[in-house]
Amino acid sequence: MASEHVVVNCTINGENQVFLANERDSLLEALRDRIGLTGVKEGCNNGNCGACCVNMDGRIVNSCLVMAAECEGAQIRTVEGLADGDQLSPLQNAFLEQAALQCGICTPGFLVAAEALLEQNPDPTEHEIRYWLAGNLCRCTGYDKIIKAVQQAAGQSVV
């Protein structure tokens, strides 16, 4: 059975977007290949690594596990929506100051996930941060610097 194209209307980073997707496209493929938002990364493509994490209707999701056609009417936020022009968000600055990245592939997913955590829980414990981010894998940093960056962004003192 041949897939057909579908027109999807949604909001991405606060702007209305109408895009044409193949019916078989994931949201990850649509964001990267159809819309050009290449901040979202493909890691495992099966829901284990969190590199493709985006915010959909207020919840973080793995965009590799969302069909693009499902996004009709959805509010999507990607890593590109965090900065205000050239001004990085406090969380992004904290990642830089804490050196919370090395190769950087996992970073957009961590930023989107951590931002969603701080929105709903502005003063999380270390345990809450680690538990929330358990679905985001980083093979470089050993996580401590990422946790410290989130703590710094939450206004907590970081040793």
Place this chain on the structure above:
Amino acid sequence: MQAVKYARASSVEEAISLLQEGGDGARPLAGGTDVIVQARERTRDISLFVDIKHIPELIGIDHSADGLTIGAATPCYQIYGDDKIQSDYPILVDSCSLIGGTAIQGRASLGGNLCNSSPAADGIPSLIVLEAQVEIAGPNGRRSVPVEDFCTAPGRNVLAAGEFVTKLTFPAPAGGSGARFLRFIPRNEMDIAVTNAATQLRLNGDGSVAWARVSIGAVAPTPLLVADAAAALIGQPLSEQTIAAAADASRAAANPITDMRGSIRQRVHLAGVLTERTIRQAAERAA
């Protein structure tokens, strides 16, 4: 990805006709955290996703005097975020907060966990000890199945062509009852159970067990209801001896395989350990 098509159903009737038209390759889509991977990795032939989560009766949580109803497509985060589920059915919080990580819990549903019918599903033992009923809709009308009879083999269940799960219903918790789900994995989170277990029990005023139900997972082709473990508890004081007898019953019921996650010996051992711990912790919640 296979050349899969997508259709959004807005009513149960529309979903049934879409699934019928789609034939063997049509699959209901709720959170998609299993079926989208299966379509991509071609572990199932899927040619059409019928998105059922926009059907009103499939989403949401309803508490009434008769008990609890959860729409089959309701995502895990809504379930563990519900105040009354936290107070009256904390075992559902145990399960739903262990299924995948935060991003999975934003989409994955208990109905999907059930229909994926994995022997290691972290939702199903809890549904079994809570005596959940599975509400099913299909071309021949509606029917209801006790959850312990739903799974028939790894990845297989009683759903016939064109059928899908609409709701899970639970009786109201009886006074003096408590329930607990536990899973063993070699790390703290984000892994598939080596073995899991759930117990619900009701205590009499004198501390003896009035009623119990025990379920173990990842130790057989389907999650198991262990009637002998419950029988070892009912009518007895909650003593070391009674709990050990229930754990023995779970070890005897376990019929696992050895695979990358664990050996037969480890899983049989864990079935006993987790039965014992869920009994103790269910009793703490009952008190």
